[in-house]
Amino acid sequence: MAGGELGAAFKALAKSAAGAAERITAKVAQFAERTAEIEETNLGALARADQKAAQAITSAGRSPVNVLPSSGGTFVTTPGGRTYDVPSGWQGRVADNGKGLVFQKPxxxxxxxxxxxxxxxxxxxxxxxxxxNEYGQPVDVNGKPRSRAETHIPAEYEGPWPAWPK
Known part of the structure; x- marks a missing residue:
């Protein structure tokens, strides 16, 4: 191949590479935009589920308990000041006996x-x-099925709670 032909081949290759880079950049931008739309939709759906749980509980007259929905979950604060982080999307209701709140995984x-x-x-x-747990067994803070006394965790408990649902 002569020098002129080689130079023309390199120019064509560079032009092709530049076009490919532009197409890739455009696709990456489209992908990022679509990902942001999906994340916004998902966060909106979670926030609506959390808001629905909060409304169901507060409409049942459960004040002065505070139920605060957020993008990451629902926070329930008791009259004594203990705040529990309930997993996002879990459905909330008043306990069957009317003396507390129940949240359950959908x-x-x-x-x-x-x-x-x-x-x-x-x-x-x-x-x-x-x-x-997933089998309906009451568990202690470590996730072990235990007796009634060992699975009623006082609100003032401040230790680790690895079995708390996420």
Whole structure:
């Protein structure tokens, strides 16, 4: 190949590479825009689910408990000041006995995947929480099925709680 032909080939190759780079840049921008739209839609759906749970609980007259939806979950603060971080999307309702709140993972039935945040009692003057695993068993803070006394976690408990649903 002569010098002129080689130079022309390099020019054509450079032009082709520049065009490919422009197309890739445009596709990356489209992908980023679409990803942002999807994230916004998903966050909106989560916020609506959290808001729905908050409305259901507060409309049942559960004040002075505060239920605060956010983009990452629902925060429930009891009259004693304990705040629980309920996983985003979990459905909230008033407990069957009317003395607390229940949050349950969507699609779960019975006591499966359930959090109970209960009002004060004589045994638990600041209230308590109870977590049930995917099998409906009440568990201690470490996720082990235990007795009633070991699975009623007082609101003033401040240690680690690795079994709290995420």
């Amino acid at each position: 699609g779960s039935t019975g006591n499966n995947d359930l959090i109970r945040i209960m009002d004060p009692t004589t045994t638990y003057p600041n209230g308590y929480a109870r977590v049930h």
